[in-house]
Amino acid sequence: MNQSMAWATAPTSAGSDDCTLSCTCTEAGGHIAIENLSVSYGSQKVVEDFSLHIPRNAVTALLGPSGCGKSSVLIGLNRLCDLIPGCCVTGSVSFSWLDNERLRGDLIQLRRQVGMLFQRPNPFPFSIWRNLEFALKQHGLKAKVEIADRIEAALKEVGLWDEVSDRLNDSALALSGGQQQRLCLARALVLDPSVILMDEPCSALDPISTQKIEQLVLRLAEKRTIVLVTHSLGQAQRVADHMALLWKLEGVGKLVERGTARQMFDSPKHQLTQTYLQFAA
Numbered sequence: 001m002n003q004s005m006a007w008a009t010a011p012t013s014a015g016s017d018d019c020t021l022s023c024t025c026t027e028a029g030g031h032i033a034i035e036n037l038s039v040s041y042g043s044q045k046v047v048e049d050f051s052l053h054i055p056r057n058a059v060t061a062l063l064g065p066s067g068c069g070k071s072s073v074l075i076g077l078n079r080l081c082d083l084i085p086g087c088c089v090t091g092s093v094s095f096s097w098l099d100n101e102r103l104r105g106d107l108i109q110l111r112r113q114v115g116m117l118f119q120r121p122n123p124f125p126f127s128i129w130r131n132l133e134f135a136l137k138q139h140g141l142k143a144k145v146e147i148a149d150r151i152e153a154a155l156k157e158v159g160l161w162d163e164v165s166d167r168l169n170d171s172a173l174a175l176s177g178g179q180q181q182r183l184c185l186a187r188a189l190v191l192d193p194s195v196i197l198m199d200e201p202c203s204a205l206d207p208i209s210t211q212k213i214e215q216l217v218l219r220l221a222e223k224r225t226i227v228l229v230t231h232s233l234g235q236a237q238r239v240a241d242h243m244a245l246l247w248k249l250e251g252v253g254k255l256v257e258r259g260t261a262r263q264m265f266d267s268p269k270h271q272l273t274q275t276y277l278q279f280a281a
């Protein structure tokens with residue numbers, strides 16, 4: 001059911017009327033439906049006609065060489081693209097289990113439902129406690145007891161509570177890189193999102209911190225939808241249920257193949273998939 005609901009992009013976007021990200025309500029349950037997503041920066045189109053159904057409560061890995069548009073797809077999903085001057089996204093994105101009409105008009109709700117973790121940990125230059133409290137207050141929570149309970153639960157969920165409970169007022173910037181990344185994950189989780197976008201979340205981390213994040217990804221996917229961009233084929237093998245390969249073809253990023261992780265690794269259909277995945281252990 002297409003309700004023709006245009007997600008208007010920010011005024012800073014490339015500007016024309018056709019620069020919209022429409023949000024359609026689908027009847028089918030259990031997936032993020034991305035239809036014909038195209039992304040441009042100024043006059044440069046970098047992703048074209050990207051369509052993919054991402055199953056709910058599973059890990060979907062987006063793979064492909066640098067520059068093929070993986071991050072651009074991610075920022076189309078939570079509309080961070082609106083914050084980038086000159087970035088124009090067209091196509092439609094719908095979350096079959098959510099009230100897309102509400103999300104269309106309420107970016108704060110959209111970003112609460114669709115959390116994001118970046119390549120480099122980016123805690124706010126506040127205390128550990130305030131990083132999480134800030135997120136909750138931004139979303140209108142005022143009750144002190146509930147705030148405290150949710151902060152403790154989020155820190156426990158990412159395995160940080162035992163490591164930091166005696167220094168919650170210390171600066172988040174004093175934590176190790178791996179701890180900072182888990183704090184950033186807790187900052188997303190404290191808002192109880194149903195989708196978490198992860199853009200190469202382990203590329204700046206040591207192997208032990210990477211393992212912790214991968215274990216969290218597996219656990220979180222029991223009740224949340226994870227979209228994970230990774231360059232690590234080993235990581236994709238360890239955590240992904242589904243995969244999609246993007247490739248820059250004639251100068252534009254396009255979907256080459258999608259499938260279950262097992263099918264993509266064991267019997268890739270496209271020559272590019274075979275070439276890209278042949279180095280997996």
Ligand SMILES: Nc1ncnc2c1ncn2[C@@H]1O[C@H](COP(=O)(O)OP(=O)(O)O)[C@@H](O)[C@H]1O
Pocket residue numbers: 041046064065066067068069070071072073084
């Ligand atoms: N803010 C931006 N302004 C202009 N071009 C950009 C911007 N962000 C990304 N690009 C370009 O878009 C293309 C896709 O980039 P990106 O989505 O980051 O790819 P990937 O995540 O697969 O490495 C690249 O050519 C990149 O240079």
Ligand SMILES: [Mg+2]
Pocket residue numbers: 070071072199
């Ligand atoms: Mg990227």
